[in-house]
Amino acid sequence: NDDPAIRGREIHAEAYQFFQLITPGFCGSCHDVFAPNGFRLEDAFSEFKHSPAAKKCKENCQDCHMGAVPGEAMGYTYSPAAVVGNVKTPVRKHTNHMMIGPDYPIIHRGLFPHNPAAVREEDTPPSPDTGLATMREWLCFDDAAGWGTPEFEKHVTDTDYFPPPWDDQIMRMKARQILNDQYELLGEAATQRLQILRAGYHLGEIEVEKAKWYDLKFSVPVSNITLGHGVPTGFDAERVVFLRTMVWDQNGRLVFQSGDLDPNGDIRDSHSLYVHNGEIPLDRQLFTLQSRFITRNVRGGEREQVLNVPYSLDPLPYFRPATRPFTVLGRPIGARKQKQNIEAKGSRLANYHVSRRQLTGPGNYTIRVQLIAGMVPVNLVHEISDVGFDYGMSARDIADGVVDGHMVLYEKVETVCIP
Structure with a gap:
């Protein structure tokens, strides 16, 4: 009015x-x-x-x-x-503003998803109109130990130590109520993440091409079933999408695997530190859709890089001025990206070979193939670890969170009888 x-x-x-x-x-x-x-x-x-x-x-x-x-x-x-x-x-x-994609949170659940009831600013006195605790205080809350749950609280004694403000049982229980809401929302996000990734990828049936006592060959198609773009897309040089393939013999013994992870949580490609150091073998039958940064060496040849920032003798990396306009090629002279994603409505065949040395004789062999999608490779965490991480997290914490978020999109199982 x-x-x-x-x-x-x-x-x-x-x-x-x-x-x-x-x-x-x-x-x-x-x-x-x-x-x-x-x-x-x-x-x-x-x-x-x-x-x-x-x-x-x-x-x-x-x-x-x-x-x-x-x-x-x-x-x-x-x-x-x-x-x-x-x-x-x-x-x-x-319109849906959750904006679900391949990424997922790895920080303390009290800090994300954003919740006005959870976090208040530093030096702000507690009140009903502010969040329960500061970010610094939330990082001291041991979610994994079960603080605030009835099972945990009934075993708390007077000698147990809790950092303030979590030395108050009521505060711990209020925090647990907030975390329950957070986990419910994260579960909804995970469901939608699986839904959107399955809308882009498809794993076909396992096709056995040869099954002899001295040789086993099989393949499986991976397809892009969306019309909108390639898969993966966006920052595809740091998107981990791969097949984990395992074969067991009639005694349940694992005789072949590809797409398994090294102790750091990386697939066994050329970027794995364990492969680079010669501690574990290169996965030569690995099927991955992760694109690669390729840089030109000073004297001939090219090599893969984890980051597109060139290394320098100077401690600060920087982009050297180009000797000619990049518009000639659409990219700088000394670097390019080798795209390995699948174009819209495209398909690619993953081929596998189990040698005579790996087979253990006639019988039924079980093949399992999983299409797995992750957020980023762990080697990227190592590459940027020198600058440190926020929220008091170590490189190991980051890597564990990244691997824990790996999601199986599809799984196929086939039994093969080798005479």
Whole structure:
């Protein structure tokens, strides 16, 4: 109302639509990434612009990533935008802002997901209007030990030590209630992450090509079933998507494996520190969709790199000025990215061979193939560990969290009889 004597609410008289929000260009502002020297780090938006989803279906990024079904253009849900004075606003299109993707949190659950009831600012006195504890205090809360749960609290004695403010049992129980809500939300996010990843990948049936007492050969197709872009996409040089393949003989003995992890949590590729140091063998039959950064050596040849930042004798890495414009090739002269992802509606065949030396004679052999997706490789954690990590976490803590988040998208099992 316009009468200052009558109490009311300040509201906008009308709404202006920001049209850019509903176009793919809004997403492309962050999902096509160039380094200062012109090196193309991410090209998810470029992949989309040349995809069937954009050219034929006339879809946009939001249809799959903010719609009713994660990963599929199945329309949107409809609901009120808000509740004002216990009255719901008119029903309208509702977009999903969880923005689920291949990433997942690895920090203390009291800090993420963001929860106003959980965290308050440093030096802010406790009150009902602020969060339960500061970030520093949350990092002292031992979630893994079960603080605040009925099972834990009934065994607490007067001699047990808890750092403040967790020396108060009521505070511990309030924290546990918050963590229960956090885990429920993280479970919802994990369900949607599996859903969106399964909407992009497909693992076909195991095809046995040869099964003899001296030789076993089989293959399995991996497909990109989305129309929108390659899989993986975005920062695909740091996206871990691989097949874990294992073969057991008739006695249950493991005779072959590929896609297993080294003690650090890396697959056994050329970036594994254990492989690099000669402590474990290279996985020569590894099927991985992780792209590679390739740099040119000073005198001939190329090599893979974990990061696209060149090494230097100077302690500070920097991008050397190019000797010619990068627009000639679309990239700097001394570096490129070898893309190994699968294009939209594309497919790739993983081939495996179990040699006579590995086979243990006639009988039934069991083959299991899993398609696994992770966030980043552990070798990236090692590469950047010199600068340290926030939240009091060590490189080992980060690596363990990354590996714990690995998700099995598909699994196929086949039994083969070798005469």
